[in-house]
Amino acid sequence: MHTLQSYSKRSSLKKKRRRLVVVLLAIILMILLIGKLTSAPEEEVVAKENTIPSALLPEKETRPAEEPTGKVVYLTFDDGPTTLTNQFLDVLEEQDIPATFFMQGIHLQKINLQESVKRATEEGHYVGAHSMTHSKEKIYDNGLFVSEMEETRSLIQAITGTNPKLVRPPYGSVPGLKNQHIRNQIAEAGIKIWDWTIDSNDWKFKDNPNQIVESIKSQTKRNTEVILLHENEQTLQALPT
Numbered sequence: 685m686h687t688l689q690s691y692s693k694r695s696s697l698k699k700k701r702r703r704l705v706v707v708l709l710a711i712i713l714m715i716l717l718i719g720k721l722t723s724a725p726e727e728e729v730v731a732k733e734n735t736i737p738s739a740l741l742p743e744k745e746t747r748p749a750e751e752p753t754g755k756v757v758y759l760t761f762d763d764g765p766t767t768l769t770n771q772f773l774d775v776l777e778e779q780d781i782p783a784t785f786f787m788q789g790i791h792l793q794k795i796n797l798q799e800s801v802k803r804a805t806e807e808g809h810y811v812g813a814h815s816m817t818h819s820k821e822k823i824y825d826n827g828l829f830v831s832e833m834e835e836t837r838s839l840i841q842a843i844t845g846t847n848p849k850l851v852r853p854p855y856g857s858v859p860g861l862k863n864q865h866i867r868n869q870i871a872e873a874g875i876k877i878w879d880w881t882i883d884s885n886d887w888k889f890k891d892n893p894n895q896i897v898e899s900i901k902s903q904t905k906r907n908t909e910v911i912l913l914h915e916n917e918q919t920l921q922a923l924p925t
């Protein structure tokens with residue numbers, strides 16, 4: 685009787701312990717889940733840059749060996765060349781700042797603008813491709829992304845003698861480049877996608893260069909930022925600042 689009692693006591697103790705372990709596991713699981721859920725929005729912000737497979741991102745080894753440490757800002761100007769390109773180059777020369785231009789094929793074909801494109805590369809700026817037509821329908825819906833980029837790259841090569849691998853997807857790589865077929869073509873062509881971390885929204889701020897500067901400042905929080913700008917009048921005015 686005595687042994688039976690102590691056995692049932694031990695057995696109920698075991699059951700209690702097991703229940704305690706189950707409850708503890710459930711609590712740990714809940715804490716982990718809550719942690720994941722609450723950290724999700726932050727992850728999403730970063731995800732915008734990471735949605736393209738690493739194979740499509742600029743390769744580490746293609747970056748300059750003397751890659752600067754600390755805070756770095758890349759200025760990128762889209763949709764040129766324009767009649768303003770030379771003035772952009774003047775400001776950049778004055779400030780001794782190299783920049784990146786993502787140019788559009790239909791503008792590169794304009795003979796009167798080609799001298800400024802050549803000047804850009806001669807003065808140490810990078811000229812990459814930004815498609816021929818900038819048409820969402822043609823580039824993404826009809827899958828002409830790579831062929832338009834290749835055509836634009838050929839134009840840049842003919843004008844400047846450089847062979848740029850970096851391309852900027854019109855409207856950004858999300859959602860257009862979720863298309864697996866286009867992604868495979870990008871990998872095959874060996875071109876590299878370069879999105880941005882800050883959209884200056886400069887095109888919205890006509891006659892208001894200060895607002896462009898404010899818009900950029902309010903979004904600057906990482907050590908390395910890639911700023912999306914365009915070749916327009918108000919951006920040219922904001923550029924020295």
Ligand SMILES: [Zn+2]
Binds near residue numbers: 762763814818854
């Ligand atoms: Zn554009």
